Amino acid sequence: MGRKFAPRRRLLQRRGLEQVVALDGVSFTLQTGRCLALEGPNGAGKSTLLKILATIIAPTSGRATVAGHDVAVESAAVRRVVGYAGNADRSFFWPLTGRENLVFFGQLAGMSAADADAAADRQLDLVGLAAAGSNRVSGYSAGMRQRLGLARALLHAPALLLLDEPTANLDAEYRDVAIEILNGVVGEGRSVIVATHDPGLVAETATDRLRLEDGRVVTPRAASDTVRYAVDLAPDDGSEESQRLFVDDLGDGHVLAERLSQAIAEGRDIVSVEKL
Amino acid sequence: MANMRISDYARLQLAFLQRDWQYETTYRGMMILQLLGIVGTLIIFFSIGKLVDPDAASLGEYGGQYFPFALIGLVVSDYFNTGLRSFSNRLRLAQTTGTLEAMFTTAASPRLVLIFSGTWDFIVSTARIGIGVALSLLFLDVQFDADIVAATVLAILSLMTFVALGLFAAALILIIKRGDAVAALGNIFATVFAGALFPISVLPDWLRWVAYVLPLHYSLDGLRRALLVGDGLSELSANVVIVGVSALVLLPASIIGLGSAVDFVRRDGSVGMH
Numbered sequence: 100m101g102r103k104f105a106p107r108r109r110l111l112q113r114r115g116l117e118q119v120v121a122l123d124g125v126s127f128t129l130q131t132g133r134c135l136a137l138e139g140p141n142g143a144g145k146s147t148l149l150k151i152l153a154t155i156i157a158p159t160s161g162r163a164t165v166a167g168h169d170v171a172v173e174s175a176a177v178r179r180v181v182g183y184a185g186n187a188d189r190s191f192f193w194p195l196t197g198r199e200n201l202v203f204f205g206q207l208a209g210m211s212a213a214d215a216d217a218a219a220d221r222q223l224d225l226v227g228l229a230a231a232g233s234n235r236v237s238g239y240s241a242g243m244r245q246r247l248g249l250a251r252a253l254l255h256a257p258a259l260l261l262l263d264e265p266t267a268n269l270d271a272e273y274r275d276v277a278i279e280i281l282n283g284v285v286g287e288g289r290s291v292i293v294a295t296h297d298p299g300l301v302a303e304t305a306t307d308r309l310r311l312e313d314g315r316v317v318t319p320r321a322a323s324d325t326v327r328y329a330v331d332l333a334p335d336d337g338s339e340e341s342q343r344l345f346v347d348d349l350g351d352g353h354v355l356a357e358r359l360s361q362a363i364a365e366g367r368d369i370v371s372v373e374k375l
Numbered sequence: 376m377a378n379m380r381i382s383d384y385a386r387l388q389l390a391f392l393q394r395d396w397q398y399e400t401t402y403r404g405m406m407i408l409q410l411l412g413i414v415g416t417l418i419i420f421f422s423i424g425k426l427v428d429p430d431a432a433s434l435g436e437y438g439g440q441y442f443p444f445a446l447i448g449l450v451v452s453d454y455f456n457t458g459l460r461s462f463s464n465r466l467r468l469a470q471t472t473g474t475l476e477a478m479f480t481t482a483a484s485p486r487l488v489l490i491f492s493g494t495w496d497f498i499v500s501t502a503r504i505g506i507g508v509a510l511s512l513l514f515l516d517v518q519f520d521a522d523i524v525a526a527t528v529l530a531i532l533s534l535m536t537f538v539a540l541g542l543f544a545a546a547l548i549l550i551i552k553r554g555d556a557v558a559a560l561g562n563i564f565a566t567v568f569a570g571a572l573f574p575i576s577v578l579p580d581w582l583r584w585v586a587y588v589l590p591l592h593y594s595l596d597g598l599r600r601a602l603l604v605g606d607g608l609s610e611l612s613a614n615v616v617i618v619g620v621s622a623l624v625l626l627p628a629s630i631i632g633l634g635s636a637v638d639f640v641r642r643d644g645s646v647g648m649h
Contacts, residue, residue: 147644181480
């Protein structure tokens, strides 16, 4: 199986006592070695989409696969290749040190105690918490917990990194560190999906973009819309991997038309595009 | 889970024990309070034992002494309460601290995460019981006339039953997010109806039927007879069959139930809710 994934969802999720449609017909694929930015207002479904891919939430309809594994029926296999950083503020054992937390989660990720020890030190160093690693998490600032969350997601070198607002509490220095880490992950051929409201993060890391509103992928409604669906025309080597669809900010519909025309003129295959 | 080796299970369980040890040692004061609690409880029941007539007919089949009778009741109900509360308390803590969602995104099976989370409490319970029994043997003149084989068989089967009830409670809490009532109800059944602290023969006739449908009653009765008057497996066959059938039915059912509860909250989107 390839290392691309393709979710397609209409998800009912409980919010309070109500069942609401959290995602509705979202479809996309992402190639390995790419970073997809999920954008959209609060409540658009970005976090829900990440949680589906992390297997925390099971889809009520549709299908999503990660590394060829269906998130609904092969969740264990999916979790082995995914690193997830959600709300870091409330996801650690606060009486334990940052390092103890990482070693524990490393072992849950399938690592031996020795490997988890080594990986914890490596990741603490990477996110700038080497000195604070032996301090209890209860004494960490929100930004430090955010970095610890990133370190935890990276522990087992996952093929797909799922990050929910990874720069929300970071100062400028560590925001740059986080961006550097994400670009490094993508540079190694791994993939990242990041839900964010940070335009700078998108600009500096995203190779692909997807905007959600009310659980739907936003479709262009007029030529002047700035957010557009577009087609990335991958070289036609005949493989599924070579083709990908992504959402991009094209500025206006003329650019899209130009790309399509160019693609047709060059005779390159175009993958199907939904809701264009 | 299907591809895991025994060493993988052991490694995962050790990770949880290491975490809980680290957690526990940050609250050293609690350990001292627990030790004082054991000593206090023993003194209370030893004193009550002095007030109870040694020839009381209701204690006759258990050797006639109240304190050894109560001591075994305390031991069994401690394990019972640990079984009932450990998984659900750990689960509740993970729900409210937000660590449940984080653990559910790891390669470890959510079911194993929930089961292995509760093991530490059984170790603490065993240590607490060991200290209590040792103090009773050394300083409070308790003597056992035990059939070790019968006691061991009944203890293992009882423990399996208690674990199963705890896993059912955890499955319920995973879905309804509240568990206080489950634990409180369990405690009442143990102390009042099953005969942890007094023989059920002192209950009104119309209330005794409650004890007869509780596997815990047969655990208490069997373990007391095995430890206090030396009854063997043949004398305790009814107890062994009832507790054994309960364990063999409830344990697999509870593991399946826990898995179904995990699937339910994943579909419901409520893993992180509390």
